[in-house]
Amino acid sequence: MKTRKAEAARRLQEVEDRFVDLWDTMSSLWGISPTMARIHGVLYITGAALSMDDIMARLAISRGNVSMNLSKLVEWGLVRRVHKRGDRRDYYESLSDVWEMFTLVASQRKRREIDPILSTLRRCRDELSADGLGDEKAEPSTQQRIRRVNDLLEFLTLMENLAHRFFEGDHGLKTAVGLLAEKS
Amino acid sequence: MKTRKAEAARRLQEVEDRFVDLWDTMSSLWGISPTMARIHGVLYITGAALSMDDIMARLAISRGNVSMNLSKLVEWGLVRRVHKRGDRRDYYESLSDVWEMFTLVASQRKRREIDPILSTLRRCRDELSADGLGDEKAEPSTQQRIRRVNDLLEFLTLMENLAHRFFEGDHGLKTAVGLLAEKS
């Protein structure tokens, strides 16, 4: 009986390890660092509040590393600090709702990475237009550049609208996307 | 007159430079390397077929670097090799349709990065379920893990359906997304 339980635990751990590796793999997709992802992976899959030492042991990484990455995770809002009565250590637990995690990460990346891109792109367009129009009906090559920048802007603006529904419209997206996906 | 033209050209180049930098910035978002993105940026914004030497000069990067990254761009399908009569050099030009570029990159990333993730995730689920059911009605902790893996799978599957409409449904996505965005 004991051996069967031990065996089960071992296999559970194996699956967990694979899951954490998966999280690691996904990290580049989500734009967070691999170790940060691994830590979050452990917290998500176990569904428990773990201490720094738990995580250090589980992933075999240093204290400093865990500390840094945990604080980043808390900053992102993916992980919460929790306390246990009579224990001075901090414990950490992950959000459980996948949609919430997704929108959190995506909206922050949008703000940090996409919004600045859009504004420089708009500046490009404006300067090109100004130059182009000022200069004897614009050289054909300038016209072409203006067209290309506009195409790109049009595309990104569309994407932005879509993103807006995702991140701002309190889960209106969830249904919208669900409908869209099911209709196929 | 000459100076005005020269002045205009200078300014055009400035805007182009900013555009190329922008492409560079976006590269992490699209999952391609920065230099690859810069090269593609030049090709896209100029809209012309350029030789390797043109690109080397424009971006001040080495021949080998240009060669490697151009061949990757051709592999991705973002850039086409073209020939000019009476010129032994190869010339390269970018796709012009933003949607086409987007779907090209996205569908390839999906195939390379997301599909493998989905299949390992499914393996995780199956193994967890097998273990969980085998073991006297499953420990609560195992049940929780199964639930979490399933939540994630559900989410990703939804996303996959959505992606399917994007990449396989010959531009059906374009209208779908357009509608979705405008409706807001």
Next chain:
DNA sequence: TACACCTTTCAGGAACCTATGAAATTCTAG
């Protein structure tokens, strides 16, 4: 206040990724 226990910070080093430039290869014209 001093101690014990955690957590955070940070300099140094390891690992990883990318660019260079010269050598090797391929290609074309004569």
Next chain:
DNA sequence: CTAGAATTTCATAGGTTCCTGAAAGGTGTA
């Protein structure tokens, strides 16, 4: 077939990011 031009490959250098472990910083208890 050869010469010369164009391209590709690849070992090495250079740069960047990431991790570690030790020291410093907080916080609650005696």
